[in-house]
Amino acid sequence: MTFADLLVMLAYLTALPLLALGLAGRQTSATAYLEGHGDLPWWALCLSLVATETSTLTLISVPGIAYGSGMVFVGLALGYLIGRAIVAWKFLPLYQSGKMLSAYDWLGQRFGSSMQRMASSTFLITRLLAEAVRLFAGMLPLAAMLDAAHMGLPHAVLLGGIMLVTLFYTLCGGLRAVVWSDSIQFGLYLFGSAACLALLWHAAPAGVLHTLQAAGRFDLFVYNTPPFTSSFTPLAALLGGTVLSVASHGTDQLMVQRVLAARCLHDARLALMGSAVGVGLLFALLSGVGVLLWVHHGGATLHQAGFATPDAVFPAYIAQELPSGLRGLMLAGVLAATMGSLSATLSAMTAATVGDFAAPCTWAARRLGLSGLGFARVITLFWAGALVLCAGLFAQGSQSAVLVGLSIAACGYGPMLASFIAGMAWPGLKARILAPAFGLSVPLMVLAMMYLHPYGKPLAFVWLIVLGMITLFGLVGLRYVIQKRSHC
Numbered sequence: 001m002t003f004a005d006l007l008v009m010l011a012y013l014t015a016l017p018l019l020a021l022g023l024a025g026r027q028t029s030a031t032a033y034l035e036g037h038g039d040l041p042w043w044a045l046c047l048s049l050v051a052t053e054t055s056t057l058t059l060i061s062v063p064g065i066a067y068g069s070g071m072v073f074v075g076l077a078l079g080y081l082i083g084r085a086i087v088a089w090k091f092l093p094l095y096q097s098g099k100m101l102s103a104y105d106w107l108g109q110r111f112g113s114s115m116q117r118m119a120s121s122t123f124l125i126t127r128l129l130a131e132a133v134r135l136f137a138g139m140l141p142l143a144a145m146l147d148a149a150h151m152g153l154p155h156a157v158l159l160g161g162i163m164l165v166t167l168f169y170t171l172c173g174g175l176r177a178v179v180w181s182d183s184i185q186f187g188l189y190l191f192g193s194a195a196c197l198a199l200l201w202h203a204a205p206a207g208v209l210h211t212l213q214a215a216g217r218f219d220l221f222v223y224n225t226p227p228f229t230s231s232f233t234p235l236a237a238l239l240g241g242t243v244l245s246v247a248s249h250g251t252d253q254l255m256v257q258r259v260l261a262a263r264c265l266h267d268a269r270l271a272l273m274g275s276a277v278g279v280g281l282l283f284a285l286l287s288g289v290g291v292l293l294w295v296h297h298g299g300a301t302l303h304q305a306g307f308a309t310p311d312a313v314f315p316a317y318i319a320q321e322l323p324s325g326l327r328g329l330m331l332a333g334v335l336a337a338t339m340g341s342l343s344a345t346l347s348a349m350t351a352a353t354v355g356d357f358a359a360p361c362t363w364a365a366r367r368l369g370l371s372g373l374g375f376a377r378v379i380t381l382f383w384a385g386a387l388v389l390c391a392g393l394f395a396q397g398s399q400s401a402v403l404v405g406l407s408i409a410a411c412g413y414g415p416m417l418a419s420f421i422a423g424m425a426w427p428g429l430k431a432r433i434l435a436p437a438f439g440l441s442v443p444l445m446v447l448a449m450m451y452l453h454p455y456g457k458p459l460a461f462v463w464l465i466v467l468g469m470i471t472l473f474g475l476v477g478l479r480y481v482i483q484k485r486s487h488c
Contacts, residue, residue: 005328012188012332016339017169020181024173030372033174034101034351035261040179042267042274045258048182048344049275052254054282055341056137059189059334062283064310066217066290068302072232073287075220077280079241084249084276086242088269091250091420096265101355103256108356110423111431118435119416120356122442123253124349126412128383131345132390133405135159135338137311139391142331144319159388162338167384170343171377175261175351178343185340189333193285195326196317200292208295215299217291226455231406231462240462244406245276247413247465251420254348293317342387349383350376406461411445414468421469422476429476433483437475444471 027033062073094106104123108116139158169177201208212218222232231240249255249272262268293313297305307313318330354361354376365375415438422429445468452459459467 002324002328004325005331008325008328009332009335012335013165016181016184016336017165019184020169020177021173023180024169024176027172027174027176027373030354030376032176033373033376034347034354036175036179038261039263040176040261042262042270044179044183045262045267045271046274046278047186048179049249049255049258049271050278050282051182051186051337051340052258052344053248053275053279054186054337055134056334056337058282058286059193059337060137060140060311060314062286063290063293063314064302064307064312066287067294067313068310069222069232070217070219070291071284071287072220072222072237073283074280075232075234075237076241077276077283078220079238079243080245080279081276082238083242083245084272086246087250088272090424091246092259092265092268092272094424095256095260096268100260102352103251103253103260104352104356107419107423111434115419115431115435115438116356118438119419120253120352122412122416122438123352126409127252127254127345127349128386128390130405130408131342132387133408134341134345135162135387135391137338137405139338140311140315142335144315155392156388159391162335163342163384163388166339166342166346167381170346171380175257175347178347179258179261181343182340185333185336188329188336190282190285192326192330192333193282193289196322196330197285197289197292199322199326200289200296204292204295208292211295211299212291215294217294226457228454228463229457229460231460236460236462240460240466243417243465243469244410244413244462247417248409251413251416252409253352254345257344257348257351289314345387346380346383350380353379353383407449407458407464410461410464411449411468412442414445414465414470415441415472417465418469418472422473433476433479437472437479441468441472441475 065073095103100106102120104116104119107119136155136159139155139162142158142162143153143155169181173180205211221234221237222230223234225233228236230236249259259268259272262271290313296317302308302310302313305313307316315334318327318334322330354372361375361379365372368375368378370378418441419434419438422434445464448459448467449464
């Protein structure tokens, strides 16, 4: 690590919080802190959606997956586009029809507060674990560079440092600071990734395109794999990607909070559909980096190239082969991706806690003698501490971090999406039937993630979502039949 690298990183860590707070302005109430005044432009919300969705998992893991499998994430993005179109025209009108603080307000209006709190609790737990994976993954390049410079620090110190910088602007500026910082951070790591692609292309041998095409590295899908074990087959990418996008952007507070902050339904739809295009372009850029890294290593497998996991490929290139200055910029981009998703998660989890558990939160705030804004900031601090503690759970994982994180989120996505669909399509459905089915289907999906391994491989996360939907619909139907018979 050179002086230029350190200077670039220091400039980033100093300028970003100040710039985000300057754009956000002062927050004077809990509503402003969690909702952003409802006057943010659609393009900023669009960039924030992309930054929140992609984060460090994308920046680190997608090149590693492309190293071994080619441009498969671009194929998955096609399913994302279809799914987001469904959300834009079917789900967003529900959220824009009334004043809502969280995605689960609608479930509360439809089925009562118990169902709302059950859904929100599922979001909070799965998001805590999934974001812990992101946080740990974002620390890996920084740890590698510090070790290479003989300045190694304990992981706990690095995690705490990333969290403290993120907390500074999140606590002071609320959702507005999160959205503006996301936009800046996305631009930073997009530029850094494009620079890496340009360097790899410049160093590639003649005929590189022919080599990649002959090796199948431009394929958008994976073929000839055991059923249900890959998320990148044509059916899994298009159908599963659609279902994943509907679940994440239609029922996950992390994404829904952004569209709730839009000025109107039209702006919310522009932000959502624009993010589909943005994430597709980013997937293509990062996949290009991955396939060129495969050429850079002479077509060697991960094991032959000395990599323990796919997530080690891109961080090793950043730490060992980028020129001085650009290395610091790329590391700042990795930190930007980490901090962007982290601040978004803290804001979303705080909004879900305060909005979906309003009565106990109001009681706690009174007992502590805090205002609504002060209590919301205390909740943000609580979730920050929980994330740092949970991040250590994933230090020994051997799978791609992006797939682990998506699998954890998928445990709640399937039952959650099925609950929204059931509420919209079945007017006579009551909470006494839906709530027990939801409460049972989520732990069943956790067991499926842990133990359901067709052909000796974990069930792909997109099929875990589909299985969760089928399970909830099946349990609702079973309980409905049992109730009917008991009345006869």
